Amino acid sequence: MPPETLAELQPLLQQEPWLRTTLHAVLDNLDQEGFDTQALAEESHMTVTQLQRRLKQTVDLSPARLIRQLRLQYALDLLHQGQDNLGTIAHKAGFFDQAHFSRAFKAQLQSSPKAYRLQHQNGTLWSGMIDKMRQKLNPDEKG
Template identity: 40%
Template structure:
C-alpha cells in the first residue's frame, strides 16, 4: 500500500491513507519481539474502508483486551470491511463475526481453529476468501495478493501493480489459485508411513491405488496405515488421496484449456460423471460451473 499510495518511492499518503490503531498508545510487541507504535486509539479512529487485523502468536490471544473486540464489532456494524491476516482471523472469529461464514485459514492453524470455532467453515488452499464484508487470508505472501486486489479495486490496475513491481513480485495471483501443495504439512508430520504415503500419492495422482497396494509399497499393514492417517490427517488414506486429486483438478480447471473429461482422467477418475460428482461434493459446484464462474470474475 505504501508503494502504491504515491509516485516514485516517497511513501506519502496520497492515493491511500492508513492509521495504526490499538486500545492505547503503548508499544505492541510483535511475535518477533519488534515493537509497533500505535498512532491512534480506537476512540480516535477515523472512518475507514477496511480495518486489517494482524495476527500474532496464538498463545498470546488471551492478552487481547475486550476493547479490541468491541471496536471490531462496532466498525463492522457500521459497514467497514474487516480483513483478518493469518491468525487475525482468530480474533474476528472470537468477536463472533465469522459465525456461518467461510474463512481462509493456514493449514498449521486449521485444527485449532476448527476446534475453537465450529460455526466457521475453514478454507485451505485459497489465497484469500471474501464472505460478505469480511476477508480472510492465511498470511505469508498471500497477503500481497490480497492487498493488490484491494488496491486495483479502489485505485486502478496500474497503481495496484506499482506496489507489486516495487516488491519484485512476478505476478498477481487471484484468490482461487492454490498457494501451497495440498497436504504438504503431512510430508513433515513425523510419521514415516504418512510422509512416504503422501509422496507416493502426489506422484500417482493419475493412477491411484487401493489402500492395500499403498500399504504394500510402504511395507506396512493396512491397519497401521489407516491408524496413522486417522491420527495425523483425521481422514483415511483414500479420502486424502481423492481430495488431493480434486485439488489438483481444480487447479487444472483454472490453469489449462483441457476439457473436463481430460482433467478427470488425468486426475485418476474413471469418467467425467464420477469426477463431477466428487467435485460437486467437495466444492459445491460442478467442474464446468466452477470454471465458468471463475473465468467471468477474471475478466
C-alpha cells in the first residue's frame, strides 16, 4: 500500500469496524506461513465470500492479495533494517521459503530482494510502514 493510503485508510477504519479487525488479523499473523484467505475469514468472523466481497468493495483487493501485499511490506521493512538474511526475512514474513519469497518480491517490485537491499541500504519512505500501520490501528498499544 502506498504511504498516502495510510492517511486514506483512517476514515475507512472509522466507518468500517470489520476492516480494523481484518487488518489486525493479517498483521498479527504475518509470520504464519499457513495464514490464508480461509484463516483470515475466520479471524474476521465472516465467510470467505463475505470477506472477498467486502474487501473488494472497500479497498479493491482480494484477501489473498491483501495478505501478500502486507507480507511484502513487512519484508521490505525487514530488508531496510538490514539485520536478517533473506531466508530469515522470508520466514518472518510468512513465506514458505526463500525462493517463494524471492519470486513474489520480484513479481511485485521488479527486483530481487538482494538487489533491492543493495540499492536501498539507507532506508526510504517505506521503512517501518508495518509498524506505522499497527500504530494507526491501535494507537494505545506500544511497540
